Amino acid sequence: MSRPLFALAALAALVSLLAGAPSAHALAAGKPAIDFTLPTLDGKQVHLADLRGKVVLIDFWASWCTPCKQELPLLEKLHAKLARRGLVVLVININKDKADAARFAAAAKLTMTVPLDPKAQVVARYEPPKMPSSYVVDRKGIVRKVNAGFYGASDLARLEADLTALLEQK
Amino acid sequence: MRARVVTAAALALATLAARAPSARGEANPVLRFAVDTLVYADSDRVLVVSPQAAVHGRLDRDGGEASARVVLDVISAASVDVVSHATPRFRESRTEVDLAVSKRFGPWLPSAHYRNSSEPDYASSAFGAAIERRLHPDATLSASYDLSLDEVGRSGTSLATWSRALTTHTAEVSLTQVVGPRTLLRGVYTLTAQTGYQEKPYRYVPLFTPDVMASSAAAGVTLDLANFDDYRQAERPPEEVPDLRIRHAFGLRLLRYLGAIHGSLRADYRFYVDSWSLIANSLESELAIPIGQTSRLSLRGRVHQQTGAFFWHRAYVTAPGEIPRWRTMDRDLSPYVTLSSGARYELGLGDFGLYADLEGTYTRYLDYMFLDSRVALIGQLGVRYPR
Amino acid sequence: MIARARVLGWLILGGCVLTAGCRTTRPWQRENLARPVMAPDAEPDREALHHHYLGTREGAAGGFGGGGGGCGCN
Incomplete structure (x- = not known):
């Protein structure tokens, strides 16, 4: 157990840690949005x-x-503002138990469509880098922007600007 | 000096408060305030009250912040350490100010901190830097270095009249790894090197001749706080320990989610060894149990066991006029076992977070002339805004 | 004594190598890790005060560390 051997083992540990980086298959801007069919909280598809x-x-x-x-x-406010201009908002819940989603949706008086992905099948294909993550999808079905995480009202202002610009493009 | 430091800290807090935009609509509050108080009381007649106030200002979205913390220790003691020198109860206070700043740059989170602590017979300034890097979403590596420059004085004498220097270098590496959806593991190594004056200037060491030891043992007398003065040699030299102390600590933390109670179990183990041959093992475990949506009860237990330093003796036995090279009466260099048990209750009340923590400890000194055991109670209360 | 320290060092290193080989826990799989009870450094101010008391009452020091873990949120 010499000192150089110990240092080598430490280096190996670091390299193996770095090698465990996340996959590069995450859905990024510029790629087509991955299609899905999911049940919604209000019993539709x-x-x-x-x-x-x-x-x-x-x-x-x-x-x-x-x-x-x-x-x-x-997001609910943004939806209320832009829905009449044609924006569709899908807030996909990934809780295992539908009741958890229902409880929060009721308390927050959500009117947006809440698709349910309790087995994490869709989310695992999108591979969002953070929770929450939102994807702006244009009329051709292409992801134009990925907003990873939520840090404050400024995120929503940026999303609104992006969405408004896309809604103006016919 | 102390007034200047406190003023600087107050200014830093005020600046943070003034430049902070409203927290409304923000996922992470821009400013967080924390006030805590720790009260320590033990059967050795030591009472410490430590109020603390802190403010954290968010600088970026992902861990970057500026913070300031002020701690005051008010100590009142008539412990065996004090009364064995025929000194009455003493009372003193210590002020500590900590300033820290960190900023996220991609996967890197560098930080810097400054700490100043002052009391009538001790002044300490420390500077440090740390870097944390997310290696991948499951692993975080952090490394830090801290340099502390201390000036040790004597109570009642100004530092300009008598003082000694103590320098402490601390380097730490820690790796936190998510092992699965329910488990976290952390490994830590801390290396501390201290050079300089590590004695307590008010501590003097009683010496005993072999004849006195033999005769007192024959008479069935055990040397203790009540009788040691009758047996010791007239000369009582000041404490003397080596100037260099190299300390190693290896820590392991396991945190496991418990689905059945929606709580968690934490287990910490620390192995410690230093160049004074002091070896310690510390094991701590905590069970956290959420109660409803806004409160939580945590129960914990801790065992700490340590050996004595290589120069530790219950009684220093020398021929008259001979003084041992190294000598100490610092019970923290003696072998002992401490058992602790505590409970904490945390409660969310609107935007406020409150907690109350109570811990009891029992220490059994295995080889200390002045004390066989000590019982201590530690209470801690705190308020957070916003929680 | 030093041999014992070295064995512990090896154990920690071995643990790192083994756990690093594990598959990544994705942000959407972190329901349990996101819970407040799973925060490895939940309350730095509270811990600082507690460690200060421990540091002045024990012959050992260090080994606490910091950073990492937690939710894949944000």
Whole structure:
């Protein structure tokens, strides 16, 4: 157990840590939004491909994620403002238990569509870098922007600007 | 000096408060305030009250912040350490100011801090820097270095009249790893090197001749606080310990989520060894149990065991006129075992977070002339805004 | 004594190598890690005061560390 050997082992440990970096398959801006069909909180189904031609905002959230719960009321306001201009907002809940999603949606009086992904099948394909993460999808179904995390009202102002610009493009 | 430091800290806090925009609509509050008080009381007649106030101002989205913390220790003691020198109860206070700043640059989170502590017979200034790097989403490596420059004085004498220097270098590496969706593991190594004056200037060491030791043992007398003065040699030299102390600490932390109670179990183990041959093992475990949405109860236990330093003796036995090279009466260099148990209750009330913590400890000194055991109670209260 | 310290060092290193080989825990799999009970450094101010008391009442020092862990949120 010489000193150089110990240093070598430490280096090996670091290298193996670095090697465990996350996959590069995460859905990024410029790529087509991955299609999905999911049940919604109000008992309907939503199929992303059916929304082609519309500007869509997809957001992943969970009731255990504090910044998600801070972001949703602001997304609800954004939805109220831009829905009549054609914006569709899908706030996909990933809780295992539907009741957790229902409890928060009721308390926050959400009127946006809440698709349910309790087995994390869709979220695992999108691979959001943080929770929450939102994806701005244009009329052609291309992801134009990924907003990772939620840090305050300024995130929503940026999202609103991006969405407004896309809504103006016919 | 102390007034200047406190003023500087107050100014820093005020500047932070003045430049902070409103916290409304922000996911992470821009400013957070914390006020805590720790009260320590033990059966050795030591009472310490430590109020603390801190403010944290967020500088970026991901861990960067500026913070200031002020701690005051008010100590009142008539412990065996004091009364064994025929000194009455003493009372003194210490002020500590900590300033820290950190800023996120991608995966890197560098930080710098400054600490100043002053009391009538001790002044300490420390500067440090640390860097934290997210190696990947599951692993965080951090490293830090801290340099503390201390000036040790004598109570009742100004530092200009009599003082000695103590320099402490501390380097630490820590790796926190998410091992799975329910488990976190952390490994820490701390290296501390201290050079300079490590004695207490008011501590003098009683010496005993072999004859006195033999006769007192034959008479069935055990030397203790009540009788040691009757047996010791007339000369009582000041404490003397080596100027260099190299200290190693290895820490392991395991944090595991417990689905059945929606709580967690934390287990910490620390192995410590230093160049004075003091070896310590500390094991701590805490069970955190959420109660409803806004409160939590935590129960913990701790065992600390240590050996004595290589020069530790219950009684220093020398021929008359002979003084041992190294000699100390510092019980923290003696072998002992401490058992602690504590509970903490945390409660969220609107935007405020409150907690109350109570801990009891029992220490069994295995080889200390002045004391066989000590019982201590430690209470801690705190308020956070926003929680 | 030093041999014992070295064995512990090896154990920590071994642990790092083994755990580093584990598959990444994704942000959406961090429900339990996101809970306040799983924060490895929940209350720095409270801990600072507690460690200050421990540091003045024990012959050992260090080994606490900091950083990392937690939620994949933000």
